[in-house]
Amino acid sequence: MGNVIGIDLGTTYSAMSTIDETGRPKIVTNSEGKNITPSCILLTENKLEVGEEARRMLGLDDNTCGRFKREMGKNIKLKLGNKEYSPADLSAVVLKKLKQDAEKSIGEISEAVVTIPANFNNEAREATMDAAKIAGLNVQYIVNEPTAAALYYAFEGGHELGGIYAVYDLGGGTFDISIIQVNGQDVDVIATNGVQVLGGDDFDNIIIEMAKEKYKEVTGETLASEDFTKSNAEEEKKSLSKREKVTVRINRQIIELTKKEFEEKIAYLITQAEMLCESTFDEAKISVSDIKGVFLVGGSTRVPAVLQSVKDTFKQEPISTVNVDEVVSLGAALYAAYKGDKANLNTVQKKAIEQISVTESTSKCFGTEAIVRNEARNSDEVMNTIIIRKGEKIPCEKTSSYFTSHEGQTRIKIKITESVAPEEDMNFVKIIWEGELDLPPDRPAGQELLFTYKYDDNQIMKCKFVDKESGKEKKVELSMANNNSNTASEIEEFLVE
Amino acid sequence: METILLLLFIFFGGAIFRMFFAGLGAAGRTIVGDGSLSENWNRSMGNFGPFTVRLIDKTVENIDLKMLEIKGMIPTSGGSLDLRVMLRDITDGQENSSPVITLIEHQQLPDNKTFFMNVNLGVIEHGMGIHKWVEMLRIVPMFLIPPHTGKRRIQLVSAIYDHNNEAIWGNTDTYFELDFSGTGYLEQSENDKKARSLTIQLSVAVALADGQLDTSEIDIINKWILKTINVFDDEETKAELGELYQKSYDNAVNPDNNITLSFVTKEMNEYADDNIKYQALSLCYDVMTADGEIATEELNIIKNLSKALNLDYLEVERMRDKKMVDFDTSQISKESIEDILGIDENTSEDQKRKLLREEFKKWNDRLTSLDEGPERDNAQEMINLISEAIQKYK
Ligand SMILES: Nc1ncnc2c1ncn2[C@@H]1O[C@H](COP(=O)(O)OP(=O)(O)OP(=O)(O)O)[C@@H](O)[C@H]1O
Ligand SMILES: [Mg+2]
Numbered sequence: 001m002g003n004v005i006g007i008d009l010g011t012t013y014s015a016m017s018t019i020d021e022t023g024r025p026k027i028v029t030n031s032e033g034k035n036i037t038p039s040c041i042l043l044t045e046n047k048l049e050v051g052e053e054a055r056r057m058l059g060l061d062d063n064t065c066g067r068f069k070r071e072m073g074k075n076i077k078l079k080l081g082n083k084e085y086s087p088a089d090l091s092a093v094v095l096k097k098l099k100q101d102a103e104k105s106i107g108e109i110s111e112a113v114v115t116i117p118a119n120f121n122n123e124a125r126e127a128t129m130d131a132a133k134i135a136g137l138n139v140q141y142i143v144n145e146p147t148a149a150a151l152y153y154a155f156e157g158g159h160e161l162g163g164i165y166a167v168y169d170l171g172g173g174t175f176d177i178s179i180i181q182v183n184g185q186d187v188d189v190i191a192t193n194g195v196q197v198l199g200g201d202d203f204d205n206i207i208i209e210m211a212k213e214k215y216k217e218v219t220g221e222t223l224a225s226e227d228f229t230k231s232n233a234e235e236e237k238k239s240l241s242k243r244e245k246v247t248v249r250i251n252r253q254i255i256e257l258t259k260k261e262f263e264e265k266i267a268y269l270i271t272q273a274e275m276l277c278e279s280t281f282d283e284a285k286i287s288v289s290d291i292k293g294v295f296l297v298g299g300s301t302r303v304p305a306v307l308q309s310v311k312d313t314f315k316q317e318p319i320s321t322v323n324v325d326e327v328v329s330l331g332a333a334l335y336a337a338y339k340g341d342k343a344n345l346n347t348v349q350k351k352a353i354e355q356i357s358v359t360e361s362t363s364k365c366f367g368t369e370a371i372v373r374n375e376a377r378n379s380d381e382v383m384n385t386i387i388i389r390k391g392e393k394i395p396c397e398k399t400s401s402y403f404t405s406h407e408g409q410t411r412i413k414i415k416i417t418e419s420v421a422p423e424e425d426m427n428f429v430k431i432i433w434e435g436e437l438d439l440p441p442d443r444p445a446g447q448e449l450l451f452t453y454k455y456d457d458n459q460i461m462k463c464k465f466v467d468k469e470s471g472k473e474k475k476v477e478l479s480m481a482n483n484n485s486n487t488a489s490e491i492e493e494f495l496v497e
Numbered sequence: 498m499e500t501i502l503l504l505l506f507i508f509f510g511g512a513i514f515r516m517f518f519a520g521l522g523a524a525g526r527t528i529v530g531d532g533s534l535s536e537n538w539n540r541s542m543g544n545f546g547p548f549t550v551r552l553i554d555k556t557v558e559n560i561d562l563k564m565l566e567i568k569g570m571i572p573t574s575g576g577s578l579d580l581r582v583m584l585r586d587i588t589d590g591q592e593n594s595s596p597v598i599t600l601i602e603h604q605q606l607p608d609n610k611t612f613f614m615n616v617n618l619g620v621i622e623h624g625m626g627i628h629k630w631v632e633m634l635r636i637v638p639m640f641l642i643p644p645h646t647g648k649r650r651i652q653l654v655s656a657i658y659d660h661n662n663e664a665i666w667g668n669t670d671t672y673f674e675l676d677f678s679g680t681g682y683l684e685q686s687e688n689d690k691k692a693r694s695l696t697i698q699l700s701v702a703v704a705l706a707d708g709q710l711d712t713s714e715i716d717i718i719n720k721w722i723l724k725t726i727n728v729f730d731d732e733e734t735k736a737e738l739g740e741l742y743q744k745s746y747d748n749a750v751n752p753d754n755n756i757t758l759s760f761v762t763k764e765m766n767e768y769a770d771d772n773i774k775y776q777a778l779s780l781c782y783d784v785m786t787a788d789g790e791i792a793t794e795e796l797n798i799i800k801n802l803s804k805a806l807n808l809d810y811l812e813v814e815r816m817r818d819k820k821m822v823d824f825d826t827s828q829i830s831k832e833s834i835e836d837i838l839g840i841d842e843n844t845s846e847d848q849k850r851k852l853l854r855e856e857f858k859k860w861n862d863r864l865t866s867l868d869e870g871p872e873r874d875n876a877q878e879m880i881n882l883i884s885e886a887i888q889k890y891k
């Protein structure tokens with residue numbers, strides 16, 4: 001009987017949790033005894049080291065790497081020393097470290113759940129699954145970060161919660177807002193949105209900018225990036241959460257950074273979160289007064305200006321815990337127990353989680369390209385048409401009819417598209433799969449084709465394209481494509497034991 | 498005969514033909530009547546008479562049709578044969594004849610709308626023929642468009658080609674009358690030319706809005722002219738259009754002519770269909786962003802133009818968005834973002850905030866789908882600009 005773990009693979013920090021003998025979620029500390037582990041990698045003498053040391057060195061030389069979660073799913077390589085890695089490879093390194101540490105502290109791991117931001121696109125989801133596989137984790141499910149956090153809050157709340165709640169998650173890299181219906185331990189996601197590039201990391205960059213300006217003012221010289229690193233900036237930022245100003249010593253010069261100026265500079269970023277919250281209320285068809293509580297998630301919610309913005313936007317005091325950077329992983333551990341093989345659980349654990357029920361909804365629209373009449377322009381146009389809308393309860397299955405456009409058409413080109421809004425313009429959708437279906441010859445135009453999209457519990461989509469008359473069909477499963485990752489063994493070789 | 502065969506060759510030779518045996522809808526369906534073509538071919542020693550074609554009027558499902566039927570013996574030494582048919586409008590005499598076009602897609606030439614059908618007759622051996630009239634294809638008069646409006650005389654040109662693509666038989670003696678009340682395609686293209694000339698004037702007027710015509714702006718307009726002309730493949734038309742459009746451009750840039758936007762838009766409303774109007778507006782956008790800057794006056798012009806041309810606002814907005822991701826948004830200032838988004842100065846602050854929020858959501862949603870690159874950077878820049886702009890209304 002192995003253990004289940006939930007892993008919050010964060011942009012800046014990662015955390016892992018399991019459930020204890022009584023079925024309650026608990027944090028699993030890393031081998032340094034810390035609750036959270038910096039998602040940073042340092043290359044030393046052909047070994048890849050994950051953690052605090054790497055974080056401190058970040059930006060100092062080419063042997064460190066961080067923030068690769070922001071690049072997940074993109075077809076790019078990141079340099080570390082003189083080798084290149086895909087973002088999935090680097091995430092795998094972090095996951096591997098967490099797995100090893102967890103095994104040391106709690107023993108064998110049978111199943112794991114990894115969390116992802118709600119607005120991750122299909123490729124980023126796949127890349128995350130990839131990373132888990134490379135790290136040697138048995139991951140059957142991934143879960144959206146806000147959903148995991150909501151589950152944790154609902155679980156901790158016992159059976160007292162009931163009504164509409166919001167999960168406000170501002171972490172290191174991304175911002176997520178979800179509107180959730182909670183009924184005891186029944187968690188139902190109504191609407192969710194995110195900003196891909198909005199988090200503590202952007203705040204750090206602003207601190208660096210401020211330091212550079214001040215340094216120039218004082219010395220007339222340009223501040224070299226190694227003299228004031230990302231991790232320096234992060235420390236000062238955290239101090240500014242408690243103080244009105246901080247004095248920083250750089251090269252025997254003293255500069256002063258004030259909270260007031262910092263808040264002015266980050267205002268436009270906080271505004272983005274506010275706008276997204278309001279849009280999400282509309283999407284969920286609720287008004288602020290319907291929201292019974294706001295759960296805070298993510299380290300950056302400790303920034304006073306952020307907290308104030310939450311109060312203003314939601315017109316209430318948010319609900320928080322001391323460990324805002326741990327709740328996602330705690331919720332993920334619960335999710336792992338809830339979804340996973342019950343044979344791994346003891347009777348008490350089973351009892352503890354039996355009340356849990358989670359319903360997610362799609363965070364994207366899925367569709368296909370088709371020719372549609374544009375009445376306004378009085379012409380036929382190539383457009384994106386939606387098959388599964390955003391906000392559908394998962395799992396779901398939808399079928400739409402399309403028709404061949406001309407006589408004797410023996411082939412159709414098929415594109416599976418993904419977009420957040422129900423876009424019509426093909427310029428603004430992501431094509432996640434392309435292919436063809438051959439059709440029988442010699443038929444008039446207007447042959448009916450049935451496109452069926454099925455969105456699974458584990459956020460994998462299966463598509464089927466059928467020619468109605470002949471029954472000819474094509475099936476596609478969008479999942480875990482092993483894109484451009486190095487093999488597991490290659491990563492292994494570099495990992496510190 | 499010689500000239501007709503030559504004519505046929507120009508229209509038929511070398512083109513990639515499609516097979517038309519499978520019908521399209523009730524009106525266009527081919528090969529019915531008494532048994533199929535293959536059942537009617539006969540090797541019998543009987544006297545078939547010479548190969549002939551005829552047109553028969555028939556009404557099927559309330560649609561008036563002209564059936565082309567064939568009979569007789571084909572002068573072939575054997576091999577696969579094709580019957581090819583086209584229609585000419587000879588109202589103004591044989592020498593001024595023009596092709597007739599059709600709206601039925603499978604009865605068109607592959608690369609334009611000219612009525613043309615190719616029916617493969619199968620492999621015919623020497624001495625084979627057809628005893629009785631067999632229907633070969635159907636012409637649907639209501640879908641035909643002659644060059645001009647009115648009562649038109651249409652000539653049916655038919656020919657049989659052998660497997661070497663050589664004409665072995667031809668007929669030009671079959672005619673019918675077509676009473677056509679719509680706008681002929683030549684008339685329409687006169688309208689079209691006019692509308693495109695006006696498009697050029699419109700774009701020049703937009704370019705001149707800031708007082709001068711930059712080379713980048715001239716460049717864009719020239720490229721557009723070339724693109725418009727190059728859809729035609731005969732040199733004569735190209736030259737004619739080139740001259741026409743050049744003249745229209747020269748007229749527009751000549752300050753003496755004092756071409757006003759209100760004049761051009763009024764003319765456009767008369768001659769241009771909606772599709773051309775949108776294309777014109779799109780060109781104006783390109784011209785506007787050609788110099789890498791968007792001036793507020795230019796934006797106002799676009800706004801007024803779409804109003805004056807009675808264009809659908811949503812459609813214009815869609816077009817704008819498409820342009821926006823291609824445009825280097827780092828050039829846009831915090832101050833002009835509201836203009837670019839078409840937010841009216843006189844709107845209430847609450848309303849402005851709401852509009853900005855909707856724009857933010859739109860661009861943020863799109864960011865998820867855009868791949869790394871300038872388009873994505875531009876969308877991100879739009880987001881930042883919008884979030885800066887909204888600060889004012891908090
Ligand atoms: N006291 C504090 N004041 C300001 N910022 C803080 C504080 N404590 C932590 N942070 C910031 O919170 C961020 C980390 O939060 P968290 O661990 O929730 O994010 P993450 O999970 O790494 O990112 P994401 O969820 O976006 O992938 C870091 O940017 C960190 O600097
Ligand atoms: Mg997080």
